[in-house]
Amino acid sequence: MSTIAPRSGHAPDFRLRLASGADDIRAAQRLRYRVFVEELGGGGPMVDHEAGLEVDRFDAWFDHLLLLDNARSPEDRVVGVYRLLRADQAAQAGQFYSEGEYDLSALRSSGRTLLELGRSCVDARYRGGPALLNLWQGLASYVVDHGIEVLFGVASFHGTDPVALAAPLSLLHHRHLAPPALRARSLQYQPMDLIAKETLDRRAAMVQVPPLIKAYLRLGGHVGDGAYIDHAFNTTDVCLTMDTAGLSASRRALYFGDGA
Numbered sequence: 020m021s022t023i024a025p026r027s028g029h030a031p032d033f034r035l036r037l038a039s040g041a042d043d044i045r046a047a048q049r050l051r052y053r054v055f056v057e058e059l060g061g062g063g064p065m066v067d068h069e070a071g072l073e074v075d076r077f078d079a080w081f082d083h084l085l086l087l088d089n090a091r092s093p094e095d096r097v098v099g100v101y102r103l104l105r106a107d108q109a110a111q112a113g114q115f116y117s118e119g120e121y122d123l124s125a126l127r128s129s130g131r132t133l134l135e136l137g138r139s140c141v142d143a144r145y146r147g148g149p150a151l152l153n154l155w156q157g158l159a160s161y162v163v164d165h166g167i168e169v170l171f172g173v174a175s176f177h178g179t180d181p182v183a184l185a186a187p188l189s190l191l192h193h194r195h196l197a198p199p200a201l202r203a204r205s206l207q208y209q210p211m212d213l214i215a216k217e218t219l220d221r222r223a224a225m226v227q228v229p230p231l232i233k234a235y236l237r238l239g240g241h242v243g244d245g246a247y248i249d250h251a252f253n254t255t256d257v258c259l260t261m262d263t264a265g266l267s268a269s270r271r272a273l274y275f276g277d278g279a
Contacts, residue, residue: 030090031088031090031091031098031145031148031150032088032089032090033086033087033088033089033149033150033153034086034087034088034089035084035085035086035087035153035154035156035157036084036085036087037082037083037084037085038082038083038084038085043083043085043097044078044083045072046085046094046096046097047083047085047097047100047138048072048073048074048078049071049072049097050097050098050099050100050140050142051072051073051100051138051140052066052067052071052072052073053071053142053143054140054141054142054143055073055138055140055252056068056073058143059177059252059253059254060253061073061251061252061253061254062251062252062253063075063251063252073138075116077102077104077112077116077137078102079112080104080108080109080111080112081102081103081104081108081116081137082102082103082104082105082108082161083100083101083102083103084100084101084102084103084154084157084158084161085097085099085100086098086099086100086141086150086153086154086157088145098141098142098144098145098150099140099141099142099145099150099151099153099154100138100139100140101136101137101138101139101154101157101158102116102136102137102138102139103134103135103136103158103161104116104134104135104137105133105134105135105165105167106132106133106134109135115133115135116135116137116172116173117135117137117171117172117173117203117258119206120173120205120206120207120247120249120256120258121173121203121204121205121206121243121247121258122203122204122205122206123171123203125199125200125201125202125203125204126169126171126201126203126260129169129200129201131168131169131201131262132165132166132167132168132169133167133168133169133171134161134162134165134167134169134170134171135170135171135172136158136170136171136172137172137173139154139231141154151230151231151234155234162263167263168262168263168264169201169260169261169262169263170260170261170263171201171203171258171259171260171261172258172259173247173256173257173258173259174229174231174232174235174256174257174258174259175229175249175252175254175255175256175257176188176227176229176254176255176256176257177229177253177254178253178254178255179248179249179250179253179254179255180255181209181213181246181248181255182213184227184246184255185213185214186214186219186220186223186224186227187224187225187227187228188211188213188246188255188257189211189212189213189214189215189216189219189224190219190221190224190225190228191211191228191232191242191257192211192212192242193212193216193219194221195236195240195241195242196241196242196244197241197242197243197244197260198241201241201260201262202241202243202244202260203243203244203258203260204243204244204245205243205244205245205246205247205258206247207247207248208244208245209245209246209247209248209255210245210246211242211244211245211246211257232257232259235259235261238261239261239262239265240259240260240261241259241260241261242257242258242259242260243257243258243259243260
């Protein structure tokens with residue numbers, strides 16, 4: 020596996036593990052603050068600007084997958100995070116996080132084993148290198164360990180103007196709409212079919228799709244019905260779903276290993 024991170028200034032020494040206590044969770048929240056608040060202009064009632072933490076009430080229920088670079092100082096080692104919430108954890112929390120934005124009735128009634136993903140981010144110094152691949156491989160191990168069949172979660176476009184995002188939203192609706200059995204629906208319904216399929220420039224539209232959403236699409240991911248405008252986070256959200264049974268053999272080998 021490559022160990023080059025072009026913008027980190029050194030060869031990283033990556034390690035993956037789940038958060039094991041309050042200090043680990045605070046480290047994840049500090050990285051989330053840098054990405055979601057400082058970079059993207061997000062906010063919310065539980066953001067702690069003085070401490071530089073992006074916090075919400077669900078942090079206590081999620082598992083937090085951490086990507087650490089052991090070549091950095093201890094206080095700066097967390098360079099990637101993923102929040103993971105199984106159905107049993109959601110029952111304790113009272114709901115999935117995404118249910119604040121989407122009706123998940125189809126997913127809940129599918130009979131499949133669900134895992135919600137959220138707050139995925141990588142330190143700016145490590146983007147363009149293998150950091151995201153490392154996170155995905157850690158996620159794949161978690162999926163295998165817990166027998167997960169369907170992954171889902173909210174992913175975001177920067178900004179809250181659907182007109183400015185008409186092309187990529189239309190592309191997702193026309194080309195990547197989830198099958199009815201796994202199709203979530205926005206609770207504050209923002210239509211995504213803003214440009215007719217026949218007149219849409221698919222190539223130009225795909226340029227506007229964020230890298231994380233593109234990664235899900237390459238793995239066979241789909242989107243729910245309608246977007247959700249999140250003014251607190253300054254984002255336009257879509258609900259992504261991915262059925263692990265639909266992964267190609269090559270993708271399974273890349274993320275899950277030969278024994279999956």
